[in-house]
Amino acid sequence: MFLRDAVTLSLQAVFSHRLRSFLTALGIAVGIAAVVLLTSLGEGIHRYVLSEFTQFGTNLIGITPGRATTTGFSGGVISNVRPLTIADAMALERLPRVIATVPVVQGNAAVKYGSRSRRTFVFGVGPAVPVVWRMEVSQGRFLPADDPRVARPFVVLGSKVKDELFGSENPLGRAIRIGGEQFRVLGVMTSKGQLLGFDLDDAVFIPAGRALALFNRDSLMQIDLLFAEGSNSEEVARRVRQLLIERHGDEDVTIVTQDQMLEVLGSVLNILTLAVGALGGISLLVGGVGILTIMTIAVHERTGEIGLLRALGADRRQILALFIGEAVVLASLGGIAGLAIGTGGAWLLGVLVPALPTYTPWRYVVAAELLAATIGLLAGVLPARHAARLDPVEALRAE
């Protein structure tokens, strides 16, 4: 028998019970729609988060004091580690293939201009922030390349801080007070928006050495290192580790490359997508049970027909194939409807709620349709096996 004929026979059987087939296929359609919609959401969030993280560039290495046991975003500080210093950052900058480093100290302080005051993030950094963090200055310029240990008290404002303190007034050259000390405004950053809930516009940037004094610390919180395009991140990380061991006498820092971070992040997000997809899978399971039920009923109703087909020369395998085929056709029809609903729903969601990122990759669509067909196959096996094992004489007598 040709596959085409088997499909035609299955379709004829499916369409002979329109309402019943519609309802059964609907069960699968809902399941597939749920899977597609939820994985679209998961994948959308995945892409969104990754793009947020890579906006700083991908050739980054983060160095934090203290050794973390596993790869993480920041290691817990162990008490007997040597402080990570501005001198370390300067030494790292001289390594081959390293373009620039940014020493980072971060804290919170009140910023005052005249009678206006605001609590905001204070970043103690170096002059390389615009290249390493890919941030731009909209007005004036960024911190100058002073000797970091005796840097002059300059400040660059985040766009929001500028608006709050100065409104439409030109802030350049003005003096503001940060935590009681006076700084001169040198520039204003271009707005960068939120990064995972962290507002970079509501921040001020001062020299790292000044920030250490301001927050009364002796160690940097982090050093961010930018290396040249096309370098091997593992190799650069190895050199960084070697140099810091030489300088500190022990390995007392955690080095995380952007690659590693994205890898960890990616696998976490993949699990998220998988989990929401599995949630939709539960409704698919229910749809599968529907097909199992309806096929069991169909085999029972069509016992006489099975006897007839056997008399006409169908062997057991053909009966098996016909009934499994019918279940697969039913499930695939439901699957196609579900894909339409799911991708349409994901698109609509993206239009109605732009904040919710959705993305439907083609391979998910194909995989979902294959999944529907597979569920039909599995649900069809049991009833079809029952049909194939019927004794032809008994089956013929049933009518």
Add this chain to the structure above:
Amino acid sequence: MIHLEVIERVFQVGDEWVHALRQVSLHVARGEYLSIMGPSGSGKSTLLNIIGLLDRPDKGSYRLEDRDITDLSDRQQAALRRHKIGFIFQFFHLIPRLTAAENVELPLTLAGIVPAERKQRVAVALERLGLADRARHRPDQLSGGQRQRVAIARATIMRPALVLADEPTGNLDRASGQDVIDTIEALNGEGITVVMVTHDPELGRRTRRQVQMMDGRIVQDTGAAHDTR
């Protein structure tokens, strides 16, 4: 063509054993036209099912066209049914959702014959049985006689050597029954061997050879003398 030797068939019903066939031997030559008669429950259908390879005997041997088919596999049996045997049933057994033409086409489809040839053969078969204008009708739009003629077209579309009919007129009025018998006799006229179960004595008398059954045994066979082929 058909050689049955001391066939036994026993069914278990509850904890009783029903001997549907006892020591049945029957030999049918190619081209014969034979009726099997007897009261209800005497084993006629069981015998026909064994001849048609739908059922297997518990004892005895069966040769069809010089081929021992006592222990053929399911697939081999199915292939023989497909190519050598056509069935006609009392209740027609047409598939209700398919048109007359699609019902007739079914054996060709199962046998994997290409669509173009199928359409052509179906058209010829329906034409011959005077059903050309009914090709697109579904069974519930046909009369009993027309339904049985569709079933006959289906039984003969594979050009079988043997046609088995189990009370083909049992569900028809006199006139359509006569029609159907004429059709079956025309098939026999073309050389197809026909074995027909009936309990209508008048129909039985029309066949060249009559076999009488009673309680699972053959009690009379008018043609037993010339069954050597």
